[in-house]
Each structure stands twice: as structure tokens, then as C-alpha cells.
Amino acid sequence: MNTGRGDGDAGSVFVAAGHPAFAGHFPGSPVLPGAVLLDEVLCELERSRGIDITGWRITTMKFLGRVLPGDELIVRHSAPEAGAIRFTVDGPRGPVAAGSLIDAG
Numbered sequence: 121m122n123t124g125r126g127d128g129d130a131g132s133v134f135v136a137a138g139h140p141a142f143a144g145h146f147p148g149s150p151v152l153p154g155a156v157l158l159d160e161v162l163c164e165l166e167r168s169r170g171i172d173i174t175g176w177r178i179t180t181m182k183f184l185g186r187v188l189p190g191d192e193l194i195v196r197h198s199a200p201e202a203g204a205i206r207f208t209v210d211g212p213r214g215p216v217a218a219g220s221l222i223d224a225g
Contacts, residue, residue, distance in 0.1 A: 130196045131168045133160050137189035152187035157217060161209060164195045165221070169205070175225030176205075185216040 135152055142150035158181065166173050187193065193216065197207040203223035209216045 129168075129198055130194060131164045133164055133193045133195060135160075135187055135189065135191045135193065139189070142189055150189055152191075154183050154217075157183070157187055157209070158219075160193075161195055161207060161217065161219075165197055165205060165207065168195075169197070169199075173221065175223060176221045177224040179220045179222050181217070181219040183217050185211060185214055187211055187216050 139152070139156075141153055141156045145151060145153055158178075162173055165171070188211075191211045194210045195207060196210070197205055199205050205221045206218075207220070208218045
């Protein structure tokens with residue numbers, strides 16, 4: 121996956137058709153595993169916000185739709201209060217995830 125340059129409170133993640141996470145998940149109808157999607161979202165938040173989220177805790181996480189090979193995802197995020205981040209992830213077919221983090225450190 122390649123992470124694009126974010127502008128303020130949004131960034132993009134491109135899911136390559138040949139990403140190894142698609143192998144075997146599911147044969148003939150590949151879908152990106154939720155754990156891989158979450159990892160990509162967390163990497164995008166670190167990159168675009170310039171923070172280390174190692175000490176952060178996921179407070180909510182909902183998977184709302186499928187991510188398929190070749191999808192480009194838009195990660196939108198905001199910090200409604202100090203020590204909190206909310207995010208949504210949209211793909212070409214609509215919302216795919218939403219969640220929030222808090223700084224536990």
C-alpha cells in the first residue's frame with residue numbers, strides 16, 4: 121500500500137491489487153482483512169498528524185464496508201478535543217470504517 125500526501129485533516133491510502141493480504145482472504149473474492157485496514161489507518165494518522173500513536177488506545181472501531189484490490193481510500197480525521205482523534209474511511213463504494221482513539225499516555 122502506498123500512502124498519499126494528506127491535506128490538513130485528510131489523506132489517502134491506495135490498496136494495491138497485488139497486496140499480499142489478499143492471498144487466501146478470500147479465494148475468488150478478495151477482501152482486505154480488517155486488521156490490515158486498521159494498521160494502514162493508524163499509519164496514515166501518524167504520518168499526517170506527525171505523532172507517535174504507540175501510547176494511544178482505540179476506543180471505537182467499526183468496519184462498514186469492503187475494501188477490494190485497487191481501491192483508493194480517503195482517511196478523514198479530526199481532533200475534537202486534546203488527546204482524542206476521530207476518523208472515517210471512505211472507499212469508492214462508500215464508507216468502509218470509522219473509529220476513535222484517545223491518548224492513554
